[in-house]
Amino acid sequence: MASERNIRNIALIGFMGSGKTSVGKLLAEWLKFDFFDTDEFIEARVGKTITRIFAEDGEPVFRQYEREVCEYLKGLSNTVVSTGGGLPANQANLDSLKTHAFVEYLWATPEKLWERVRHQTHRPLLQCPDPQSRIRELLSIREPYYRQADLLVNTDTRSVAEVAQLILREFRSVRAPAPRQQ
Numbered sequence: 001m002a003s004e005r006n007i008r009n010i011a012l013i014g015f016m017g018s019g020k021t022s023v024g025k026l027l028a029e030w031l032k033f034d035f036f037d038t039d040e041f042i043e044a045r046v047g048k049t050i051t052r053i054f055a056e057d058g059e060p061v062f063r064q065y066e067r068e069v070c071e072y073l074k075g076l077s078n079t080v081v082s083t084g085g086g087l088p089a090n091q092a093n094l095d096s097l098k099t100h101a102f103v104e105y106l107w108a109t110p111e112k113l114w115e116r117v118r119h120q121t122h123r124p125l126l127q128c129p130d131p132q133s134r135i136r137e138l139l140s141i142r143e144p145y146y147r148q149a150d151l152l153v154n155t156d157t158r159s160v161a162e163v164a165q166l167i168l169r170e171f172r173s174v175r176a177p178a179p180r181q182q
């Protein structure tokens with residue numbers, strides 16, 4: 001469990017194709033926050049694409065990089081973080097995010113997720129003979145983690161702006177100063 005919380009960032013979690021990047025960029029623009037993508041950070045640090053890291057070094061090495069990113073994130077403020085889909089499926093990573101960020105799970109049905117990612121090729125975990133079953137299988141493993149978010153947002157029927165609006169409202173309410181005692 002996240003013990004002490006000092007909420008100064010927003011962290012978006014959810015499966016590949018849930019809209020974390022689009023929603024995150026819009027939120028960062030509205031709030032005048034920085035935008036931080038954990039995958040982009042890892043790629044820049046290692047000097048390889050995620051696809052190459054998986055192929056040449058293997059998934060466990062990638063997951064280790066994700067754990068290191070979580071340590072780095074603790075030093076940030078006023079930042080919207082878009083996390084890789086598997087990053088919060090590790091209790092220590094999730095707990096770490098919760099110490100400094102308001103955490104939202106962008107939720108979508110497996111069908112909708114598939115519709116969004118089916119023409120993309122940069123996600124090694126879905127380069128397999130039956131990606132739709134893989135989505136369902138990974139989702140069932142990850143849901144218990146994703147559901148520990150502060151806010152669960154259904155993105156199936158909402159636009160990027162609607163999802164961002166909803167998160168913004170909630171974030172402002174958790175960040176609002178306590179009413180002054182007269």
Ligand code: S3P
Pocket residue numbers: 014015016017039050083084085086087122123124125
């Ligand atoms: C992964 C999701 C990807 C990326 C990597 C592994 C996962 O990020 O981190 O391919 O395990 O779900 P996105 O969720 O941003 O696509």
